[in-house]
Amino acid sequence: MIEPDAPGAPNRLTATEAAALISAGRLSSSALVQSCLDHIATREPVVHAWANLNPAAAMAQARARDAEAALGALHGIPVAVKDVIDVAGVPTGMGSPIYDGYVPFADAASVAALRSAGAVILGKTVTAEFAGVSPGPTTHPAAPDRTPGGSSSGSAAAVADHMVPVALGTQTGGSIIRPAAFCGVVGFKPSFGTINRAGLKFAAESFDTIGMMARDVDDVALVWRALVGTATAPLGTPETPPRLLVFRGHQWDRAAPETRAAIERTVCRLRDRGVGIEELPVPAGFAELSNARVVINGYERARSLAWEAHHHAERLSGAMLRVVTDGWTYSYDDYVAAIRLAETWRMRMADLFGGHDAILAAAVNGEAPRGLASTGDASFQEVWSLLHLPAITLPLAAGPSGLPVGVQLVGRRLDDSRLLELAKWVLDPCKSPSSFESDAGSS
Amino acid sequence: MIEPDAPGAPNRLTATEAAALISAGRLSSSALVQSCLDHIATREPVVHAWANLNPAAAMAQARARDAEAALGALHGIPVAVKDVIDVAGVPTGMGSPIYDGYVPFADAASVAALRSAGAVILGKTVTAEFAGVSPGPTTHPAAPDRTPGGSSSGSAAAVADHMVPVALGTQTGGSIIRPAAFCGVVGFKPSFGTINRAGLKFAAESFDTIGMMARDVDDVALVWRALVGTATAPLGTPETPPRLLVFRGHQWDRAAPETRAAIERTVCRLRDRGVGIEELPVPAGFAELSNARVVINGYERARSLAWEAHHHAERLSGAMLRVVTDGWTYSYDDYVAAIRLAETWRMRMADLFGGHDAILAAAVNGEAPRGLASTGDASFQEVWSLLHLPAITLPLAAGPSGLPVGVQLVGRRLDDSRLLELAKWVLDPCKSPSSFESDAGSS
Numbered sequence: 001m002i003e004p005d006a007p008g009a010p011n012r013l014t015a016t017e018a019a020a021l022i023s024a025g026r027l028s029s030s031a032l033v034q035s036c037l038d039h040i041a042t043r044e045p046v047v048h049a050w051a052n053l054n055p056a057a058a059m060a061q062a063r064a065r066d067a068e069a070a071l072g073a074l075h076g077i078p079v080a081v082k083d084v085i086d087v088a089g090v091p092t093g094m095g096s097p098i099y100d101g102y103v104p105f106a107d108a109a110s111v112a113a114l115r116s117a118g119a120v121i122l123g124k125t126v127t128a129e130f131a132g133v134s135p136g137p138t139t140h141p142a143a144p145d146r147t148p149g150g151s152s153s154g155s156a157a158a159v160a161d162h163m164v165p166v167a168l169g170t171q172t173g174g175s176i177i178r179p180a181a182f183c184g185v186v187g188f189k190p191s192f193g194t195i196n197r198a199g200l201k202f203a204a205e206s207f208d209t210i211g212m213m214a215r216d217v218d219d220v221a222l223v224w225r226a227l228v229g230t231a232t233a234p235l236g237t238p239e240t241p242p243r244l245l246v247f248r249g250h251q252w253d254r255a256a257p258e259t260r261a262a263i264e265r266t267v268c269r270l271r272d273r274g275v276g277i278e279e280l281p282v283p284a285g286f287a288e289l290s291n292a293r294v295v296i297n298g299y300e301r302a303r304s305l306a307w308e309a310h311h312h313a314e315r316l317s318g319a320m321l322r323v324v325t326d327g328w329t330y331s332y333d334d335y336v337a338a339i340r341l342a343e344t345w346r347m348r349m350a351d352l353f354g355g356h357d358a359i360l361a362a363a364v365n366g367e368a369p370r371g372l373a374s375t376g377d378a379s380f381q382e383v384w385s386l387l388h389l390p391a392i393t394l395p396l397a398a399g400p401s402g403l404p405v406g407v408q409l410v411g412r413r414l415d416d417s418r419l420l421e422l423a424k425w426v427l428d429p430c431k432s433p434s435s436f437e438s439d440a441g442s443s
Numbered sequence: 444m445i446e447p448d449a450p451g452a453p454n455r456l457t458a459t460e461a462a463a464l465i466s467a468g469r470l471s472s473s474a475l476v477q478s479c480l481d482h483i484a485t486r487e488p489v490v491h492a493w494a495n496l497n498p499a500a501a502m503a504q505a506r507a508r509d510a511e512a513a514l515g516a517l518h519g520i521p522v523a524v525k526d527v528i529d530v531a532g533v534p535t536g537m538g539s540p541i542y543d544g545y546v547p548f549a550d551a552a553s554v555a556a557l558r559s560a561g562a563v564i565l566g567k568t569v570t571a572e573f574a575g576v577s578p579g580p581t582t583h584p585a586a587p588d589r590t591p592g593g594s595s596s597g598s599a600a601a602v603a604d605h606m607v608p609v610a611l612g613t614q615t616g617g618s619i620i621r622p623a624a625f626c627g628v629v630g631f632k633p634s635f636g637t638i639n640r641a642g643l644k645f646a647a648e649s650f651d652t653i654g655m656m657a658r659d660v661d662d663v664a665l666v667w668r669a670l671v672g673t674a675t676a677p678l679g680t681p682e683t684p685p686r687l688l689v690f691r692g693h694q695w696d697r698a699a700p701e702t703r704a705a706i707e708r709t710v711c712r713l714r715d716r717g718v719g720i721e722e723l724p725v726p727a728g729f730a731e732l733s734n735a736r737v738v739i740n741g742y743e744r745a746r747s748l749a750w751e752a753h754h755h756a757e758r759l760s761g762a763m764l765r766v767v768t769d770g771w772t773y774s775y776d777d778y779v780a781a782i783r784l785a786e787t788w789r790m791r792m793a794d795l796f797g798g799h800d801a802i803l804a805a806a807v808n809g810e811a812p813r814g815l816a817s818t819g820d821a822s823f824q825e826v827w828s829l830l831h832l833p834a835i836t837l838p839l840a841a842g843p844s845g846l847p848v849g850v851q852l853v854g855r856r857l858d859d860s861r862l863l864e865l866a867k868w869v870l871d872p873c874k875s876p877s878s879f880e881s882d883a884g885s886s
Binding site: 088099101102105106107108109111112113115116193194196197198199201202205206228229230300303304305306307308310328331332333335336339340347414 | 531542544545548549550551552554555556558559636637639640641642644645648649671672673743746747748749750751753771774775776778779782783790857
């Protein structure tokens with residue numbers, strides 16, 4: 001028997017690898033899920049990634065998958081679900097004591113889609129309180145004295161720690177990209193509005209987006225395709241060298257040295273591979289989006305938590321109570337002005353991209369900070385959430401403590417397939433059969 | 444004692460009138476709610492507007508409001524809530540047997556906002572199955588052999604029948620405007636995205652909008668303001684004569700004679716009052732939006748009902764099962780192409796409005812049709828839902844059977860206050876202190 005988490009143990013497989021083995025009859029879902037559960041049993045006392053885990057129920061799903069014909073591309077694959085997304089019959093805690101005793105009646109649309117593709121819902125992963133800023137107990141898998149980022153803390157930590165190959169997260173400001181970048185996994189926030197949100201507890205509904213984390217881009221694409229319900233063709237390779245913009249942005253001066261180094265090194269490497277990269281200067285007025293985001297976020301969070309604040313204010317964290325209280329101070333006119341500004345910039349982005357495929361930008365401001373009281377700085381993620389653009393973070397660099405520092409690629413709106421293809425090409429130069437290093441001149 | 448529903452009985456008051464009396468100590472919430480309940484007891488066996496009504500619980504709320512200082516502008520006012528919106532502790536049936544036994548844990552954001560303003564949640568009103576096309580038992584209050592429209596059937600019928608002064612509804616295609624127009628009440632669908640949807644069961648989340656019905660525009664504005672949380676100043680009068688576009692549209696040829704007459708007569712009357720009205724010709728390509736709407740609606744409904752279809756297909760209506768089944772046949776690429784088209788047209792609408800305040804358009808195709816098997820034709824409402832524009836229907840005309848035929852005003856995106864002001868001026872020429880009939884020449 002292979003020890004859990006040993007090289008070659010099922011829990012270390014990617015979802016794509018495991019799905020191929022299951023499909024070929026060389027691995028059972030039961031063995032895969034058991035391997036994940038065994039590894040969780042060892043590591044959970046340190047990582048605290050799970051809000052709800054029921055090993056017997058997970059194994060029952062796995063055995064059912066083993067006993068039937070393949071339902072879809074995720075047949076038998078364990079998936080973790082952030083604890084703000086409903087799973088029928090499983091307590092869903094929202095990272096808040098207010099939801100003690102809440103058991104959803106139905107699966108969220110995203111969970112139902114995963115099940116239809118054959119997934120095993122392994123368990124619920126820790127979220128910051130209502131997908132906001134007050135963290136749960138999750139630690140960084142590589143440095144237990146540091147935050148894993150948030151609010152999708154448990155999803156990022158569980159995937160990074162090989163507890164599960166793939167997980168659902170949600171992003172309102174930076175809640176997928178930041179924890180994925182800190183934990184050294186791939187995190188993908190699709191174009192706003194394209195992943196069905198029925199059964200998601202809203203934070204700020206103008207931004208809330210369901211996405212996924214995995215240890216490579218193929219796995220992200222595998223889960224994304226199950227959610228959008230499209231064909232399962234593997235990711236292609238770009239036919240011509242990508243054309244990128246690099247956005248150092250209005251916050252470059254305050255970026256950590258490792259963040260700047262991650263961008264500069266990525267630019268050099270990609271240029272060496274034949275990628276054309278131009279600077280995207282900070283557009284005039286772009287910085288005003290930060291304030292619009294604050295207004296929309298506060299106005300909407302106050303309203304989506306109106307019941308909680310009205311009946312259970314004493315069980316909200318101080319930080320969340322401030323967000324909600326501040327949110328009620330914005331007038332409808334403030335809110336509408338902020339929406340107008342956001343909508344104007346969403347339109348303008350198509351022109352700013354020009355003929356380029358994606359924007360290369362910092363994902364996080366340095367490696368994961370010490371301490372568990374904060375999930376880190378959202379300022380390098382949130383503008384892309386406001387702009388409704390797809391974004392992916394890739395584990396391309398490390399900081400002074402050897403911890404991961406992600407680099408972000410931001411795609412054109414609704415061009416998510418192209419972004420995933422590009423991200424794979426950027427991340428996997430050795431695995432890709434053809435890079436443009438050798439043939440850039442001939443294209 | 445005034446008999447329920449006699450002229451001057453509390454249940455016949457508008458919410459604005461009742462709120463003023465309650466505030467002046469001349470009416471109690473208990474008396475108002477009791478009057479509504481008494482009238483409901485008489486009429487419900489014919490109208491079937493209610494999915495869940497608990498008189499004792501409603502009276503307990505009313506007595507609590509009577510015993511405390513005013514919470515807000517709706518203090519003590521009964522409000523009905525469409526049965527796809529969560530009310531904590533109250534069964535919420537979604538118009539489907541699948542949700543038998545579902546009792547929400549929390550109030551929807553919209554319900555919490557009403558409660559914060561002092562409202563009494565009177566009960567849950569009948570919805571078509573999952574806010575779709577398969578109707579519940581509600582009848583037209585003025586003609587029990589006819590549909591009241593849908594999917595917000597119970598909300599429109601209850602308000603029209605003086606069972607409750609105001610009600611929440613939702614619109615995905617035409618589910619507020621159509622039943623309000625058939626039942627002869629004012630129905631308002633705000634700008635998409637501005638009324639918080641936490642706790643709403645999604646139909647098609649790119650369109651789903653919470654709105655309200657009432658017997659006059661002031662009441663619509665009263666509830667709207669409680670939901671957006673803005674100041675409670677009464678609606679003003681336009682300072683200059685409004686400038687309107689009239690859109691006869693690509694479906695004019697198939698419009699019922701009473702629908703055409705309603706538009707033509709409204710145009711004449713408004714011109715007599717000094718309103719400038721220009722024709723908005725059908726823009727090239729506008730008709731393609733119908734197909735985009737079908738794709739987005741089907742794709743999203745299939746996903747938001749994935750759990751229901753997966754586990755309880757036999758308890759979906761045949762019509763809904765077809766919608767869901769068809770929805771899964773659209774590819775992600777079909778869906779993205781439809782979203783792109785919708786987003787392009789949303790941008791373009793600002794130019795099409797030009798300097799005009801609103802578009803005058805048909806609300807419904809004729810008066811409410813006979814029979815309860817269908818809620819009527821959505822084709823005159825749904826394009827404005829797709830375009831994310833605010834829309835209001837006003838009971839300005841009647842059909843050959845003497846039943847109401849609404850006329851629709853469609854506002855500029857996010858300019859909802861202006862639309863309400865304009866709607867009041869159009870509907871209440873006698874009540875308004877100044878119309879432009881007398882002074883149009885001097886402005």
